Amino acid sequence: AQSVAQPEDQVNVAEGNPLTVKCTYSVSGNPYLFWYVQYPNRGLQFLLKYITGDNLVKGSYGFEAEFNKSQTSFHLKKPSALVSDSALYFCAVRDTSKAGTALIFGKGTTLSVSS
């Protein structure tokens, strides 16, 4: 069965420090991976995706993610965290058992950036 795991419920980091939000996946076939961010009382916003090609994917707001096939991971990273990055982050994988663009989401990781 396809699945996504976000092993940390919460990540705390000081402003200006690098941040990593972890994600591992389990799929059959090629993985199509996505990161979304949810700010309080808002919908999910797309950050970046990995479809194929370069293992380092760059996205919105200075975020990037590293795809590692051998470790089945897709960790979200940012070199220097901002207080405004504090939000709920979701990793997702394309659900290839369904037609279209269905996603399987992880449970989410709350990122807290302190000043």
Place this chain on the structure above:
Amino acid sequence: EAQVTQNPRYLITVTGKKLTVTCSQNMNHEYMSWYRQDPGLGLRQIYYSMNVEVTDKGDVPEGYKVSRKEKRNFPLILESPSPNQTSLYFCASSWGHKYNEQFFGPGTRLTVL
């Protein structure tokens, strides 16, 4: 502005009283979907639609209905809401190719008493 809209944003209702949550997108997307978000469970897909008059069940369809009579609209219907349907609901849309990301609406917080 390209967007997905949902109405209402907040709704408190009672068990058994039929309700509809509307969803509309202005991006001419073929694919539309409904998710529910519950603490500790992430988002789970309820129903999806590949195009007009084409709908299919997601992972948690029990107690819900949908329709897709127009490309831009994808309403979620709860015929007889129950307290276990208290949740945060999101509508999403995308172009149909599997590589495409989904665009999400702002969410509807539903409480069933």
